[in-house]
Amino acid sequence: MRTVRFLFFLLSIAAGIGLGLAYGWLIKPPDPTQLTPQVLRADFKADYVLMVAQVYQRDQNLAQAVQRLSRLDPQSPARAVAEALLTARDLQYDPADLQVMSDLARALQMLETPAVPTGEAAP
Structure with a gap:
């Protein structure tokens, strides 16, 4: 039972990181024209x-x-x-x-x- 919860926890963390990276890189990347000194x-x-x-x-x-x-x-x-x-x-x-x-x-x-x-x- 504990290993299932631990695996679900790790899977949730990995899914959160993956979705965050996909959103930041693919869905709404920063506009480089707004990045000025x-x-x-x-x-x-x-x-x-x-x-x-x-x-x-x-x-x-x-x-x-x-x-x-x-x-x-x-x-x-x-x-x-x-x-x-x-x-x-x-x-x-x-x-x-x-x-x-x-x-x-x-x-x-x-x-x-x-x-x-x-x-x-x-x-």
Whole structure:
């Protein structure tokens, strides 16, 4: 009697797992178009920004960095870096990583700040 109950229990567990996988994979799989970097958790966004900052540090290609960061925040990549930097500080990232992210934030800030002409005399 106990072995029949135990086998029924194992069969029920296996059927539940199988039906759950079939539903998730075949009937209602996730839509990959809705899976964008914008929906990442804050710690994963900070990791993404750190990776972009490390590539920027090596290549010094700010346009490419802006393009990559626009996946996180199309309106303001600088805001995405600032938020990621705050998250990284909260999570106690390595100081070298924080510096790399800060360098990228400074470069983006200089990009967004219009240049002020100096030394021009008024007519």
